Amino acid sequence: MSYDERRVDVAEAVWRVIIREGLGRTSMRAIAQELGASTGTLTHHFRDKEELTLFAIDRLFKNVFADMKASAQGQQGIDRLEQMIMSVLPMSPRGLSGWQIWVAFLGYAIGRDRLIQEHQKRYAMLRQIIVQELVELQAARVIRDGLDLTLEANALIALVDGIGTGVVINPEQFDPEQQRYLVRRHIQTLVAESSARANKP
Amino acid sequence: MSYDERRVDVAEAVWRVIIREGLGRTSMRAIAQELGASTGTLTHHFRDKEELTLFAIDRLFKNVFADMKASAQGQQGIDRLEQMIMSVLPMSPRGLSGWQIWVAFLGYAIGRDRLIQEHQKRYAMLRQIIVQELVELQAARVIRDGLDLTLEANALIALVDGIGTGVVINPEQFDPEQQRYLVRRHIQTLVAESSARANKP
């Protein structure tokens, strides 16, 4: 197993410990135990705990981007945007795990300017991706003119964040059908009048 | 100063430390220093750190309920629901602080079943309040029939949570006008056809 692969193993061990024990109790020893190794393995692959933590959250986010990209493949129009949004929603147990880790990191970043800045960068990337999708939908006359696309991208991200945190607090709060319904309804708000009826035959 | 008032002082010191240092670095000694007292004061008013922490988050939530109730006073119809929702949004620096603490606590609860259950109870209360509002609006034929009011209450909470987390990550992401716009647009989705146009003259 290569150096980089081992780092990924460590990151995934971090995720599991966070979900089971919480970030506050995610110590070097706990991570090592979860990995089935010693702390020496951790310090050999990461300079310190901060680097390890940053890597773990970065991996999680890269997975999100990869999922979004994969779910967009071959899709077009409104469906494409819908699929991308829904790919990051907590519809499966695996999706829930990701959100638990995400919420834990977000709370952990409060009071730590360095981590908040990292989150800002990641949300900026996310926003940029969605704005790009909205621009193309607007050019294709699928969604209305006169929309503030940056605001609309932020609103979509907020919708996703809201559903995500809701499910973290109570996993049965939104079932997959309801999540899909809310996303569709929100996106429908943006659709141009002319094509609005064409989309619900 | 009475016993209970002192407990509130302690809770507010906890809030300040959380915002400045993060929940992970909110130790008994840090809280005492922020309060301008010693740890003895803390242990005298609270059995242990858990009770202290629970009290601090409970106070925060009671404030939220009080703000919602106050903002509903004298209001009726759609405006009443709008005001209640907007009263919990991070429109002011004080509102932002509350959301920072809230997000910190939420992340801290991951992996701690006890705290997650507390959050579930609080969200259940919030949902109940909003469902009640929706029931009355529906009875008054202001919002459509055939709506799943529990789902709609959860959706409104999700909207608020999404905006809140967004502002925590980037305080300039949603200015007050945009927050109001998004809330109004969401609520407008629920309004009955007959009164939809009556509301935008």
Next chain:
DNA sequence: ATTCTATTACAACAGTTGTTGTATTTTGAC
């Protein structure tokens, strides 16, 4: 003024934390 109680201060405790340094083991190329 005295006495009793509530409040506060402070030191000491056992436990846990991240980090470091030193061994030991494993791996891979020749």
Next chain:
DNA sequence: GTCAAAATACAACAACTGTTGTAATAGAAT
């Protein structure tokens, strides 16, 4: 098989944690 390098284990460290117990102080009631 040899040997150098990478990977791992483990103990020791200083710093910090929540909690406890004891002593000092302040306030109020009589």
